[in-house]
Amino acid sequence: MEVKNKILVKSILLRTLKAGIKAFLIYVAYVIFLLLTKPIYNFVGQYSQFIDVFFITILIFTFISELSSGTIYQYMFSFSRELFIIFYFINVLNGGAIRMNVENVEFSVNLQFFILVLILMGVLGMARNTLGAINFLNEKSEEEIVKDYF
Amino acid sequence: MKYVLRALKWATIILWICFISLISTIVYSAANVRVKIEEAKTFTEDNKLILAIPFTIINNGLHDISNLNFTTIITDEKNQLLAKSVNLIIIIPKKEETTIWHNISLNIQEIINDQNYIFEDSNFTLLNNVSLNFAGVVPFTASNNLTMPWGAPLYNFTVGEPNFQVVNTTTSIASFNVSFENHSPYINLEGRLKIEIFNENEEPLGTTYETINVPSNSFYEKTLSVYVETQKITSSGHINFTFETSTFSFGPLVKPYGSEE
Numbered sequence: 001m002e003v004k005n006k007i008l009v010k011s012i013l014l015r016t017l018k019a020g021i022k023a024f025l026i027y028v029a030y031v032i033f034l035l036l037t038k039p040i041y042n043f044v045g046q047y048s049q050f051i052d053v054f055f056i057t058i059l060i061f062t063f064i065s066e067l068s069s070g071t072i073y074q075y076m077f078s079f080s081r082e083l084f085i086i087f088y089f090i091n092v093l094n095g096g097a098i099r100m101n102v103e104n105v106e107f108s109v110n111l112q113f114f115i116l117v118l119i120l121m122g123v124l125g126m127a128r129n130t131l132g133a134i135n136f137l138n139e140k141s142e143e144e145i146v147k148d149y150f
Numbered sequence: 151m152k153y154v155l156r157a158l159k160w161a162t163i164i165l166w167i168c169f170i171s172l173i174s175t176i177v178y179s180a181a182n183v184r185v186k187i188e189e190a191k192t193f194t195e196d197n198k199l200i201l202a203i204p205f206t207i208i209n210n211g212l213h214d215i216s217n218l219n220f221t222t223i224i225t226d227e228k229n230q231l232l233a234k235s236v237n238l239i240i241i242i243p244k245k246e247e248t249t250i251w252h253n254i255s256l257n258i259q260e261i262i263n264d265q266n267y268i269f270e271d272s273n274f275t276l277l278n279n280v281s282l283n284f285a286g287v288v289p290f291t292a293s294n295n296l297t298m299p300w301g302a303p304l305y306n307f308t309v310g311e312p313n314f315q316v317v318n319t320t321t322s323i324a325s326f327n328v329s330f331e332n333h334s335p336y337i338n339l340e341g342r343l344k345i346e347i348f349n350e351n352e353e354p355l356g357t358t359y360e361t362i363n364v365p366s367n368s369f370y371e372k373t374l375s376v377y378v379e380t381q382k383i384t385s386s387g388h389i390n391f392t393f394e395t396s397t398f399s400f401g402p403l404v405k406p407y408g409s410e411e
Contacts, residue, residue: 029170036174039181110289114173121165128158135151 011070019066023059030055046100050092057084075133082125089118176285179211179244192336194397197259199336207239208247213285215242222254223277224298226267232256232274258337262398267300269307271333274298301333301367304393309405312347314383322380324356326389326407329371332364339364341395346402347376349384362395384408 033051058081065077096112186206193200209215220237235254242248261267276296283289310327317323324347332339343362347355356378364370386408392401 032174036177105292105294108291113287114169117165117169121162121169124158124162124165128155128162131151131158132155135155138151 015067015069018069019063022066023063026055026059026062030059047092054088054092057088072133072136075129075136079126079129079133082122082129085125086119086122089115172285172287175212176288179209179213180284182210183215184208184210194258194337197257197398199256199258199397201254201256203252203254204249205252206247206249207242209242209244212244214244216240216283216286218242218282219280220250220252221277221279221281222252223279224254224256225275225277226261226300227272227274232261256336259398261300262303262400267302268304268400269302271302271305272300274300299335301335303332303334303337303339303364304400305331305333307403309389309391309407312389312407314378316380317377318380320380322378322383324376324378325373327371327373328391329369330364331369332366334366336366337395337397338366339370339393339395339397341393344390344392344394344401345374345376346390346392347378347387348390349382349387350408351384353382355379355382355387362393 033055061077061081061084065074065081068074068077093111093115096115097108097110099106099108101107184207186208188204188206190201190203193202205220207215207218218239220235222233222235223231224233226232233254233256235252237250237252239248239250266272274297276298277293278296279291279293281289281291307330308328312324312326315323315325340363341361343360344357345360346357349355356376358374358376360372360374362370386406388404388406390402390404392403393399
């Protein structure tokens with residue numbers, strides 16, 4: 001029993017560490033993004049709130065799904081993350097057509113290509129998570145059958 | 151199933167890396183595009199005022215700029231098109247620079263033909279539009295509206311009552327004041343002014359030519375004299391003014407004198 005508890009604690013610690021590392025990597029990506037967009041801050045400045053919300057949400061989703069790895073919840077959270085990415089970008093980027101006014105100059109950028117790629121990647125991620133969940137449940141039931149058998 | 155999942159995982163990772171790299175390089179490239187606008191040159195040619203603006207686009211980025219389109223449209227207060235200029239550059243390759251002259255040609259003669267614009271100041275609208283396709287995937291447009299002041303070249307054109315002085319039995323001198331302000335910031339009135347005087351029976355009394363040189367934003371006032379036939383002088387009539395300048399011709403502008411309406 002003690003050995004089993006030790007293994008469980010070790011596994012939780014390992015998962016927390018892994019989740020922390022992944023969350024940290026996302027934070028690094030966020031810092032790099034901020035550095036890269038610094039020269040055009042005037043242009044993206046008004047979207048800073050949306051960018052912050054996006055990175056924070058992705059970070060939380062990644063942390064939770066990594067923490068819950070080895071359970072069905074991992075796939076659930078990952079699936080939700082992909083769904084969030086798709087709808088968040090469609091909503092924030094106004095379907096890909098961005099208009100803004102800086103010092104009497106009206107700028108418009110068409111980001112439909114990026115939205116399309118994001119949707120495709122989101123769909124790919126959702127498919128992966130669905131298949132992963134099916135595989136997980138399959139393995140789980142196999143384990144139970146084997147357990148019952150012996 | 152495991153192999154499929156592994157393949158999907160790697161496909162997603164690779165796609166994300168490619169996507170983030172593409173965004174990063176596009177942002178980096180956009181930040182490294184420089185546009186230099188040098189001093190604009192203004193000159194007149196065939197009754198047209200030409201505003202030539204040299205643009206240099208330095209593409210220090212990692213992607214090409216394609217379908218670069220500069221469009222300038224000038225409209226008057228009635229929203230009528232006065233000028234349209236379009237420059238199209240198919241491609242500016244990465245690490246290269248391109249200079250273009252954006253020429254905006256304004257037909258002064260056409261504007262002058264509208265008498266409002268020769269005597270009254272106005273405001274034209276200048277619409278600038280720049281569109282381009284960055285890296286082949288990001289269509290970008292920037293546009294702005296500017297107000298372009300139009301100054302009347304013959305603002306407040308006033309002719310005084312002619313004063314006839316008899317020189318001899320056949321000839322008299324008609325003297326009258328002519329004044330106006332050249333409010334135009336673009337047009338220097340250089341040329342000649344043809345003056346014709348008619349009596350009330352539409353008979354010509356005399357004609358003269360006056361050389362004029364009125365720079366932009368300056369005032370003109372002069373007493374002009376015309377030799378006329380004494381016998382034909384009547385108490386009323388009209389004076390016709392015809393302007394023949396390097397940028398436009400205008401006239402005859404009929405100004406009545408005496409009791410003639």
